[in-house]
Amino acid sequence: RIARKKRDFLRITDLSREELTELVERAAEWKLLGKGGPRPLDRMTLGLIFEKASTRTRVSFEVAAYQLGGNAMFLSPRDTQLGRGEPIRDTARVLSRYLDALVVRTFEHAKLEELASQADVPVVNALTDASHPCQIVADLLTVAERFGQDAIGREDLSVAWIGDGNNMANSWLEACARLGFTLRLACPEGYDPDPALLAQAGRHARVFRTPREAVEGALVVNTDVWASMGQEGEAAKRIRDFAGYIVDDALLAAADSRAIVLHCLPAHRGEEISEAVLEGPRSVVFDEAENRLHAQKALLELLLAG
Ligand code: CP
Numbered sequence: 001r002i003a004r005k006k007r008d009f010l011r012i013t014d015l016s017r018e019e020l021t022e023l024v025e026r027a028a029e030w031k032l033l034g035k036g037g038p039r040p041l042d043r044m045t046l047g048l049i050f051e052k053a054s055t056r057t058r059v060s061f062e063v064a065a066y067q068l069g070g071n072a073m074f075l076s077p078r079d080t081q082l083g084r085g086e087p088i089r090d091t092a093r094v095l096s097r098y099l100d101a102l103v104v105r106t107f108e109h110a111k112l113e114e115l116a117s118q119a120d121v122p123v124v125n126a127l128t129d130a131s132h133p134c135q136i137v138a139d140l141l142t143v144a145e146r147f148g149q150d151a152i153g154r155e156d157l158s159v160a161w162i163g164d165g166n167n168m169a170n171s172w173l174e175a176c177a178r179l180g181f182t183l184r185l186a187c188p189e190g191y192d193p194d195p196a197l198l199a200q201a202g203r204h205a206r207v208f209r210t211p212r213e214a215v216e217g218a219l220v221v222n223t224d225v226w227a228s229m230g231q232e233g234e235a236a237k238r239i240r241d242f243a244g245y246i247v248d249d250a251l252l253a254a255a256d257s258r259a260i261v262l263h264c265l266p267a268h269r270g271e272e273i274s275e276a277v278l279e280g281p282r283s284v285v286f287d288e289a290e291n292r293l294h295a296q297k298a299l300l301e302l303l304l305a306g
């Protein structure tokens with residue numbers, strides 16, 4: 001058996017600054033190509049192992065694989081032996097004999113890392129409790145579309161993160177560390193992002209305790225649910241703890257007048273974001289959702305044909 005050199009995408013910082021910049025540029029090219037363009041995944045098959053629900057990530061990866069000339073197979077843990085306790089390391093080695101890449105959504109990030117260490121094929125993080133890097137590539141494309149490709153590499157681009165210091169916030173921290181834009185987070189006490197990632201971002205990131213401070217001068221205002229998948233039992237407590245953290249028109253008035261609003265979706269209207277903002281003229285959330293497809297085409301091309 002000939003070992004293939006493989007490359008994983010488990011976090012944003014698995015890419016260099018240049019690679020991340022080029023990935024976003026390439027995603028924009030894939031967007032222009034629509035359903036056309038090259039088919040770098042000819043005869044390749046992706047395996048999608050999802051231990052949490054998904055609409056956007058699952059569908060965009062499946063469609064991306066087909067449009068790139070390959071195939072995708074959804075593997076619910078309920079129906080595979082993983083759900084009956086077959087070890088990850090065995091699963092990873094077996095699936096590597098059939099598949100060309102694994103796209104994995106799970107809870108503990110360590111589980112994803114174990115799978116990646118045992119798999120002979122590229123492993124892509126489709127969300128863990130700790131990070132959501134594929135979403136951030138699409139988000140960077142969405143920002144680049146509005147403010148220019150150069151903007152994402154500039155310190156004077158200010159991105160506000162309002163709410164939970166969760167998987168999304170962590171991946172944004174990695175992105176600002178790589179690209180050098182400014183990230184201003186507003187998180188209630190006890191809900192800060194990963195301190196190691198905050199330290200890594202250095203002067204590019206800062207945590208505030210009020211949303212108003214974070215959005216000052218921001219060109220991008222970004223939020224996410226207060227209770228992520230797996231935290232449903234804490235929802236009521238979190239609604240109390242995040243009081244005042246809603247992204248609404250009053251908060252947006254403190255941002256740059258050109259500011260756009262991002263939300264990875266699904267959204268809870270009236271909690272982290274108002275109906276008026278989500279459906280209003282600043283919101284680019286459906287472009288952002290569409291961009292998952294284009295971003296993932298660029299990513300699959302990089303990992304499987306690059
Ligand atoms: N934003 C996102 O990852 O959505 P899904 O949970 O629907 O995949």
Ligand code: NVA
Nearest residue numbers: 166224228229264265
């Ligand atoms: N933080 C959210 C993102 C969903 C795409 C969650 O983990 O549920």
